[in-house]
Amino acid sequence: MKVTLKDIGKKYEGREEFTLRNINLEIENQDFCVILGPSGCGKTTLLRMIAGLNSITEGDLLFGDKRMNKVPSKDRDIAMVFQSYALYPHMTVYDNMAFSLSMRKERKKIIHDRVMEAAELLQIKDYLYSKPSDISGGQRQRVALGRAMVRKPAVFLMDEPLSNLDAKLREHMRVELVRLHKQLGTTSIYVTHDQTEAMTMATKIVLMNDGKIQQAGVPDEFYNKPANIFVAKFIGSPTMNIIEGTIKKGKFISDDELVVITPSVSDTEKLLAYENKKVSVGIRPERFESGGEFGDTISAKIDVVEMLGKEKILHVKLDNGRELTISTPGHYTYNENEVHSFGFDIESIHFFDTESGNRIN
Numbered sequence: 001m002k003v004t005l006k007d008i009g010k011k012y013e014g015r016e017e018f019t020l021r022n023i024n025l026e027i028e029n030q031d032f033c034v035i036l037g038p039s040g041c042g043k044t045t046l047l048r049m050i051a052g053l054n055s056i057t058e059g060d061l062l063f064g065d066k067r068m069n070k071v072p073s074k075d076r077d078i079a080m081v082f083q084s085y086a087l088y089p090h091m092t093v094y095d096n097m098a099f100s101l102s103m104r105k106e107r108k109k110i111i112h113d114r115v116m117e118a119a120e121l122l123q124i125k126d127y128l129y130s131k132p133s134d135i136s137g138g139q140r141q142r143v144a145l146g147r148a149m150v151r152k153p154a155v156f157l158m159d160e161p162l163s164n165l166d167a168k169l170r171e172h173m174r175v176e177l178v179r180l181h182k183q184l185g186t187t188s189i190y191v192t193h194d195q196t197e198a199m200t201m202a203t204k205i206v207l208m209n210d211g212k213i214q215q216a217g218v219p220d221e222f223y224n225k226p227a228n229i230f231v232a233k234f235i236g237s238p239t240m241n242i243i244e245g246t247i248k249k250g251k252f253i254s255d256d257e258l259v260v261i262t263p264s265v266s267d268t269e270k271l272l273a274y275e276n277k278k279v280s281v282g283i284r285p286e287r288f289e290s291g292g293e294f295g296d297t298i299s300a301k302i303d304v305v306e307m308l309g310k311e312k313i314l315h316v317k318l319d320n321g322r323e324l325t326i327s328t329p330g331h332y333t334y335n336e337n338e339v340h341s342f343g344f345d346i347e348s349i350h351f352f353d354t355e356s357g358n359r360i361n
């Protein structure tokens with residue numbers, strides 16, 4: 001089912017300001033759309049409007065061609081999984097999953113087939129007759145997913161469904177959810193503040209901040225072509241380095257004059273209009289190279305080394321105390337307090353208009 005949001009806005013009663021404004025979005029049939037953003041940016045508000053649990057203040061919500069604004073939640077053909085996936089404690093796993101279908105007075109055979117199908121997919125057949133209190137958190141989470149799946153909804157809505165699980169299990173469930181989506185193809189809208197979940201699971205990411213969409217597109221674009229400084233800093237770990245400066249005679253000179261960058265040929269063209277204007281440069285930590293025999297380099301003192309196994313994260317300081325983050329392969333050796341020179345891949349530098357924060361294209 002295709003889901004379209006046209007100029008959607010939300011103002012809660014008793015609030016002065018709109019919580020969401022000008023939300024325009026097309027979620028194609030069979031998309032796995034991840035709504036990403038920091039706490040309080042309005043993700044749950046948006047999902048609840050799509051679910052029919054929040055009223056829509058302005059704009060149109062369409063499922064296919066049908067306007068849904070006034071359609072009651074129960075008639076929207078959706079299923080929702082929340083972070084706190086309360087299961088009925090006195091019912092078995094089987095009955096928890098069968099519950100909504102029984103309420104709909106489906107035939108016993110259909111209920112049984114659907115529950116068994118979901119249990120098979122989610123690998124929970126072995127404890128269908130256990131009570132929720134007798135299974136692990138991850139298993140309970142799968143039951144909650146199963147309970148939503150058996151309804152075969154046109155749209156599957158999930159609000160941070162993995163956030164109660166430990167890191168290992170979350171990683172595992174991410175893959176399972178992707179696999180499940182491949183098998184079922186149900187249009188899914190998934191809310192999270194975890195960039196890794198978004199990057200790994202989404203066919204489409206919608207990154208929000210302050211009630212507005214900052215960028216929408218495929219995961220690749222978020223890493224390689226962030227639309228503005230907010231997006232650039234939100235996606236990627238460790239966070240992208242942002243350095244403020246000015247374009248002078250076609251070169252980028254940082255405000256402290258310690259970083260000088262000769263832009264690539266294609267960037268030089270884009271920067272023509274920015275001569276003597278404030279520009280910020282973004283360099284991802286993984287784009288630095290030790291030594292750097294070619295092109296521009298910076299010289300920095302190593303302050304702290306974080307060993308993560310496959311990579312080492314260096315927190316370095318320039319002469320004026322400015323801090324940069326550099327990621328290097330884990331087997332490289334660095335000693336704290338040593339001064340090193342680092343180069344960077346000139347093709348992977350991002351330029352932003354400092355005033356608006358927008359990417360210079």
Ligand SMILES: Nc1ncnc2c1ncn2[C@@H]1O[C@H](COP(=O)(O)OP(=O)(O)OP(=O)(O)O)[C@@H](O)[C@H]1O
Pocket residue numbers: 012013015019037038039040041042043044045046193
């Ligand atoms: N029922 C409500 N009445 C008034 N304001 C609300 C209501 N629910 C949420 N808000 C406000 O709307 C804003 C967005 O909240 P929302 O829960 O949608 O954010 P979120 O992105 O889901 O955050 P989180 O990641 O913490 O879950 C917040 O400022 C919140 O205080």
Ligand SMILES: [Mg+2]
Pocket residue numbers: 043044045
């Ligand atoms: Mg929320």
